[in-house]
Amino acid sequence: MKALNQLKTFQRILDEYPADTPLGKFLPGFYRQNKQMGSTDRRIAGRLVYNYFRLGRALPDAPADERLFIAEFLCNTQVNSFLQHFKPDWAACIGFSVEEKIALIKTTYPGFRLKDVFPWTAELSGEIDQQAFLSSFFTQPDLYIRVAKGFEQQVKAELTKANVLFKDEGNNCLCLPNGTRLETIFPKQHWFEVQDFSSQQTAKLYKPEKWDKWWDACAASGGKSLLLHDMQPDIKLVVSDIRESILANLDERFRQAGLMKYQKKILDLTQNPEQEMHDYEFDGIILDAPCSGSGTWGRTPEMISQFNPQRIAFFQRLQQSIIRNVVKYLKPGKPIIYITCSAFKAENEEAVDFMVNELGLKLEEQKVLKGYERKADTMFVARLVAQ
Numbered sequence: 001m002k003a004l005n006q007l008k009t010f011q012r013i014l015d016e017y018p019a020d021t022p023l024g025k026f027l028p029g030f031y032r033q034n035k036q037m038g039s040t041d042r043r044i045a046g047r048l049v050y051n052y053f054r055l056g057r058a059l060p061d062a063p064a065d066e067r068l069f070i071a072e073f074l075c076n077t078q079v080n081s082f083l084q085h086f087k088p089d090w091a092a093c094i095g096f097s098v099e100e101k102i103a104l105i106k107t108t109y110p111g112f113r114l115k116d117v118f119p120w121t122a123e124l125s126g127e128i129d130q131q132a133f134l135s136s137f138f139t140q141p142d143l144y145i146r147v148a149k150g151f152e153q154q155v156k157a158e159l160t161k162a163n164v165l166f167k168d169e170g171n172n173c174l175c176l177p178n179g180t181r182l183e184t185i186f187p188k189q190h191w192f193e194v195q196d197f198s199s200q201q202t203a204k205l206y207k208p209e210k211w212d213k214w215w216d217a218c219a220a221s222g223g224k225s226l227l228l229h230d231m232q233p234d235i236k237l238v239v240s241d242i243r244e245s246i247l248a249n250l251d252e253r254f255r256q257a258g259l260m261k262y263q264k265k266i267l268d269l270t271q272n273p274e275q276e277m278h279d280y281e282f283d284g285i286i287l288d289a290p291c292s293g294s295g296t297w298g299r300t301p302e303m304i305s306q307f308n309p310q311r312i313a314f315f316q317r318l319q320q321s322i323i324r325n326v327v328k329y330l331k332p333g334k335p336i337i338y339i340t341c342s343a344f345k346a347e348n349e350e351a352v353d354f355m356v357n358e359l360g361l362k363l364e365e366q367k368v369l370k371g372y373e374r375k376a377d378t379m380f381v382a383r384l385v386a387q
Contacts, residue, residue: 023050155186
């Protein structure tokens with residue numbers, strides 16, 4: 001009976017869910033409207049609906065409940081009562097590898113193919129292991145934090161006291177189970193930043209020097225700027241974004257982190273920013289470019305179903321227009337750090353080719369940050385230098 005009610009709740013969520021809304025925004029509102037749902041009910045409902053979307057574009061014509069059973073089988077490694085009720089034969093094989101599970105699914109659904117989960121593998125960056133990348137969609141990514149210098153022991157002590165298992169990844173990076181309620185463990189302290197492992201790894205290419213002037217051109221909430229400031233507190237920093245509201249969030253985040261000296265500009269970098277930037281020259285630019293976000297869809301799997309592949313070309317054009325308007329403010333011999341959270345080569349290596357072939361920059365290093373290997377986001381970072 002319980003499993004049947006869980007299935008009915010899942011079907012209600014699916015029926016009411018507007019396709020262009022992030023699940024993370026929709027579900028809290030659904031729960032508020034259904035106050036009879038306890039914390040366990042909400043947790044199970046969330047798991048079911050997220051797992052359902054992890055199946056991506058596979059078996060599009062199968063009924064929703066059957067797709068859910070397949071997703072539950074692929075996404076779980078331990079038996080749960082839901083799968084035991086509806087698919088007891090599969091529940092008995094819950095410890096199988098993904099490959100073994102797919103072989104078992106094919107006996108009932110011969111049309112199931114792993115490559116249909118994310119059907120744009122031809123567009124992926126060359127360094128990406130397609131099989132590993134596709135399989136990673138069946139695993140929820142971990143939560144990563146970057147601990148402020150000097151607070152490592154306090155953070156670890158509080159996590160231990162709260163019985164939260166964590167892994168020290170080095171360089172002040174801790175890995176925690178997704179869903180860890182950090183706001184209840186640290187209600188007032190500002191001892192860390194929530195920042196994905198791959199995002200933290202981009203810092204290896206920054207290499208700032210004392211008194212440098214840097215520009216975080218698409219700063220958003222300022223995570224890359226905070227990384228940069230941690231590496232070299234004496235830099236002169238300019239941050240910009242097209243969205244005034246998100247820069248207000250950046251102000252609060254900077255204040256909590258103790259970063260007080262910076263300039264802030266609201267800029268649409270698809271347009272020539274000469275009026276605002278004509279007297280600026282920079283020793284380094286971080287361009288965390290707007291992109292498809294395809295490297296983060298393990299966290300937001302509903303995006304696989306919503307994505308239109310024509311958006312790849314749209315983002316490529318957008319990135320090129322921004323790059324062209326940004327690099328002219330770079331001093332000769334100084335770097336631009338180009339970053340995306342995309343897995344698509346059109347937004348990654350081809351953007352580097354554009355900077356080299358069209359704008360005359362010299363490539364020093366580029367790499368895909370393979371988050372799919374460690375339950376993190378997959379990202380791309382490149383360091384190029386103005387000639």
